[in-house]
Amino acid sequence: MSRRSPSYTDPVSDTSAISLHRRPWQEWATLAARLILGVTVLVAGLLKVTRLDASVQSVRLYQILPWDVAGFVGIALPILEIVVGLLLITGTFTRLAAIAGSALMLAFIIGIASVWARGISIDCGCFGGGGAIEASLTAYPLEILRDTGLLLTGAWTVWRPRAPFAVDNWLFAPLDPMVSEPEPIAEDDKESTR
Amino acid sequence: MSQSNREQLRRDQAAQAKQKRLNRIIGVGAVVLVVVLIGVFIAVLFQNQAHTSTTSSATPPNATGSKDGIVVNPGKFTAGAPVVELFFDYQCPVCKQFEGIYGASLKSLAASGAIELRYRNMTFLDNNLNNDASLRAGIGAVCSDFAGKYSTYHEQVFANQAAKEGDGYTDEMLRVTIPATVGITGADLTSFQSCYDKQTTKAFVSGTNEAASKAGVNATPTFHVNGKDLSLQTIAGVKPEGLGDLIKQNA
Numbered sequence: 001m002s003r004r005s006p007s008y009t010d011p012v013s014d015t016s017a018i019s020l021h022r023r024p025w026q027e028w029a030t031l032a033a034r035l036i037l038g039v040t041v042l043v044a045g046l047l048k049v050t051r052l053d054a055s056v057q058s059v060r061l062y063q064i065l066p067w068d069v070a071g072f073v074g075i076a077l078p079i080l081e082i083v084v085g086l087l088l089i090t091g092t093f094t095r096l097a098a099i100a101g102s103a104l105m106l107a108f109i110i111g112i113a114s115v116w117a118r119g120i121s122i123d124c125g126c127f128g129g130g131g132a133i134e135a136s137l138t139a140y141p142l143e144i145l146r147d148t149g150l151l152l153t154g155a156w157t158v159w160r161p162r163a164p165f166a167v168d169n170w171l172f173a174p175l176d177p178m179v180s181e182p183e184p185i186a187e188d189d190k191e192s193t194r
Numbered sequence: 195m196s197q198s199n200r201e202q203l204r205r206d207q208a209a210q211a212k213q214k215r216l217n218r219i220i221g222v223g224a225v226v227l228v229v230v231l232i233g234v235f236i237a238v239l240f241q242n243q244a245h246t247s248t249t250s251s252a253t254p255p256n257a258t259g260s261k262d263g264i265v266v267n268p269g270k271f272t273a274g275a276p277v278v279e280l281f282f283d284y285q286c287p288v289c290k291q292f293e294g295i296y297g298a299s300l301k302s303l304a305a306s307g308a309i310e311l312r313y314r315n316m317t318f319l320d321n322n323l324n325n326d327a328s329l330r331a332g333i334g335a336v337c338s339d340f341a342g343k344y345s346t347y348h349e350q351v352f353a354n355q356a357a358k359e360g361d362g363y364t365d366e367m368l369r370v371t372i373p374a375t376v377g378i379t380g381a382d383l384t385s386f387q388s389c390y391d392k393q394t395t396k397a398f399v400s401g402t403n404e405a406a407s408k409a410g411v412n413a414t415p416t417f418h419v420n421g422k423d424l425s426l427q428t429i430a431g432v433k434p435e436g437l438g439d440l441i442k443q444n445a
Contacts (some may be wrong), residue, residue, distance in 0.1 A: 092222065
């Protein structure tokens with residue numbers, strides 16, 4: 001059958017067999033994107049998790065969510081950031097983690113833009129801290145620019161989640177082709193989408 | 195015959211391998227989910243724990259009915275007098291300035307009974323400055339209410355505010371120096387210091403901060419007349435002696 005094609009036409013189906021120089025450049029780009037986004041959200045989460053009061057307060061300063069909901073989000077957000085960060089760094093459920101990371105960035109961009117539009121002067125509290133500050137000290141364009149860059153790394157990773165040094169390469173390793181012969185179609189389809 | 199057996203065996207092996215792979219994926223997925231849930235659960239629990247201290251808590255004698263602040267001039271204001279609420283944080287430099295410019299004026303209005311003056315203590319700068327000086331100063335101030343010295347203690351806290359924001363207040367300052375300045379002595383001093391050391395009024399101060407935050411106040415100083423915001427710019431437009439009229443106009 002044609003699906004037992006030589007590996008170079010479908011180099012991702014057997015990562016263990018490929019030597020490094022045959023990885024497409026996209027995989028290295030994904031590794032970089034994954035690490036940039038992952039390390040950033042991990043650090044952001046770690047800085048917030050030790051000071052949950054400040055985290056809750058930062059969320060409330062956006063004046064978007066109801067008081068009690070903001071209280072919960074302020075606590076849950078750092079935990080979520082840490083988990084998403086670890087998943088991205090280790091390449092575990094890369095696509096899902098990248099979707100979550102991108103969603104976080106999108107939410108942050110919307111939040112900051114909303115605060116900016118309403119003329120509220122706050123520190124975004126992105127890496128802990130936060131608080132009301134003087135209007136002249138706000139850095140909304142820079143904060144939005146940064147989060148947009150991170151959103152792009154997330155979007156790239158959602159599009160091309162495959163990369164070296166990923167738990168996914170073990171977790172979703174294709175079945176041994178000799179054994180999986182009877183039903184290889186589903187597997188191959190999976191590979192082509194991953 | 196043996197051909198189909200081999201076929202069967204291969205099918206079984208394939209099914210097994212597939213199942214194993216699926217189990218692996220589900221297993222790792224479950225671990226991640228459980229870690230998230232436990233993490234959030236522990237954090238919520240931890241946070242609630244931090245806010246409901248089991249130590250003894252006391253409500254000061256001049257607390258407002260809803261425990262969201264302290265009435266500075268209880269029994270002195272006339273019925274129907276405008277309710278003036280001042281939201282402040284003891285580590286806020288602008289609050290110190292405000293106190294310096296309008297404090298005396300406010301107090302004389304309060305003493306004359308023209309207004310009902312309520313102080314609503316906030317502690318959010320502890321979070322911004324990563325210390326606990328606002329909370330400790332608040333605890334000391336509310337403890338001083340038991341000795342009937344709240345308003346002068348409050349004044350002295352601002353008078354002793356550190357020149358550099360973030361340097362906060364020492365315990366020595368709050369439990370020895372300021373009480374001596376405002377004249378808390380003898381048995382009063384003993385119970386004041388016990389109140390401060392045991393943080394008896396911590397729950398009350400956390401409560402006033404939370405009530406202010408729930409009321410939508412997230413910056414200090416904030417000035418309310420009958421529940422309506424009177425902006426600092428507006429206030430800055432009048433001299434201290436004109437504050438009474440401004441309050442009347444906005445009541």
